Amino acid sequence: MLSPSEKRDxxxxxxxxxxxxxxxxxxxxxxxxxxxxxxxxIIASYQNHLQFCKGYSQLSAGRTLRSVFNEQKLPLINRGTYLRTKVIDLVVEEFIKEFKQVQIISLGGGSDTRCFRVFEKYQENIKYIEFDFPESVKIKKLAIENDEELKKLIGDTAEAKEIGTKEEFVQLESELHTAKYHLIGFDLRELDQLNEDYIDKDTPTLILSECVLCYLTPKENEDIMSYWKNKLDKRCYLIYEPMSLNDAFGETMTQNLSNRGIDLHTFHKYPNLTTRHSFFRDTIGLNNVKLTDTSDIAGYSGSLSNKEWISTTELNRINRLELIDELEEIRLLFKHYCLCYGELHNFHFNGINKYKWMIE
Ligand SMILES: C[S@@+](CC[C@H](N)C(=O)[O-])C[C@H]1O[C@@H](n2cnc3c(N)ncnc32)[C@H](O)[C@@H]1O
Structure with a gap:
């Protein structure tokens, strides 16, 4: 039996x-x-190993995976997923190009494949660190260790691991370290217990949270953002997540998530770009704070600029992939997702100015 907090996690x-x-x-x-x-x-690793995670049996893992992966996604979900991935990729790439040596810290990296795509393109001078809950990390670790291509990308030399029982899964270490990649099983709410040996204090660092901090309380958000204060001298943050805008659509989003047992704690506390701007600037003490929403990124707000995130040619390409008639609906949904950037006072990332922001 899972305790209520284990169930929530x-x-x-x-x-x-x-x-x-x-x-x-x-x-x-x-x-x-x-x-x-x-x-x-990564999907193959989930298929092989989800059954060994806490709270799953072979049957329930199979049922979960079938229901998640067999479901057809709406065109507007595909478009939103593309935009979210693309804009974060753009910032990450600018960051890598601007500084000779960089560190990327992904909070709640989950099964994100960005680290592999980054290493495919840039083999040197990058350290990529990912945190997630131990069980999620084990699934990614097993995906890597059982795949020669992934192992080569991150510079891993470990033997492939066969896990066939819950006990073996429990015993598997939830960490993987190479010279340039660190995958760490860790609850972000316990950052004060983190072993910091893998973190370079002086290297320019981009801290990413892609739909992660929204699951934590405002106090936990503040603690996690502030944790790096004396640990990283040159750091900036990039956060992508939903916001409520305090409107009927936001209310429906809250209701849908709440039906699944998910509480988006910052959804109402920081409902829009203005309140998020003040959180970054006044609460966390960041400089050069910039924010925008996905609707503006995708060109649905109507205001044109020479700093567009995505070229018209590329937008036309993706808009042709699946036709969406309800433009108002897509605009409304995308208005509820924000991209927020902020940096330390003594550190500046020029490349961030290349793109269009709604508030800066
Ligand atoms: C919606 S998923 C996003 C994953 C990834 N960032 C992406 O965009 O594909 C949220 C992730 O945050 C992780 N997460 C949430 N709370 C966490 C915590 N307290 N400690 C570690 N990871 C956490 C979850 O396990 C999950 O992998």
Whole structure:
């Protein structure tokens, strides 16, 4: 039997399956170019190992995976997943190009494949660190250790691991370390107990949270953002997540998630770009704070600029992949997702100015 807090964490961990299934669907519909061939490798690890995670049996794991991956995603979900992945990729790539040596810390990296795509393109001068709950990390670790291509990308030399029972899964260490990649099983609410040996204090660092901090309380958000204060001298943050806008649509989103047992704690506390701006600037003490929403990124707000995130040619390409008649609906949904950036006062990332922001 799971305790109430274990049950809650299991639901939060499962949001990674949602993110993965959205990426899977988006990839299958040819939004990503080039196609992301790493997604299927992580799915295979989930298929082999979810049954060993706390709270699952072989039957319930199979049922969960079938219901998540067999479900057809709506075109607007595919488009949103593409946009979310693309804009974060753009910032990450600018960051890598600007600084000679970089560190990327992904909070709640889950089954995100960005680290593999980054290492495919840039083999040197990057350290990529990912945190997630231990069980999610084990699934990614097993995907890597059982795949020669993934192992080579991150510079891993460990032997392939066969896990066939719950006990073996429990015993598996929830960490994987190479010279350039660190995958760490860790509850972000316990950051004060983190072993910091793997973190470079002086290296320019981009801290990413892609739909992660929204599952934590405002106090936990503040603690996690502030934790790096004396640990990283040159850091900036990039956060992507939903916001309520305090409107009827936001209310429906809250209701739908609440029916699944998910509480988005910052949804109402920071309902819009203005309140998020003040959270970054006044509460966390960041500089050069910039924010926008996905609707503006995708060109649905109507205001044109020479700093567009995505070229008209590329937007036309993705808009042709699946026709969406309800433009108002897509605009409304995308208005509820924000991208927020902020950096330290003594650190500046020029590349962030290349793109259009609604508030800066
Ligand atoms: C919606 S998924 C997003 C995963 C990934 N960032 C992406 O965009 O594909 C949220 C992730 O945050 C992780 N997460 C949430 N709360 C966490 C915590 N307290 N400690 C570690 N990971 C956490 C979940 O396990 C899950 O993998």
């Amino acid at each position: 299991k639901i939060i961990r499962a949001t990674d399956l949602d993110a993965l299934s959205c990426r899977y669907s988006t990839n299958n519909k040819s939004y990503f170019q080039p196609a992301d061939n790493y997604i299927n490798k």
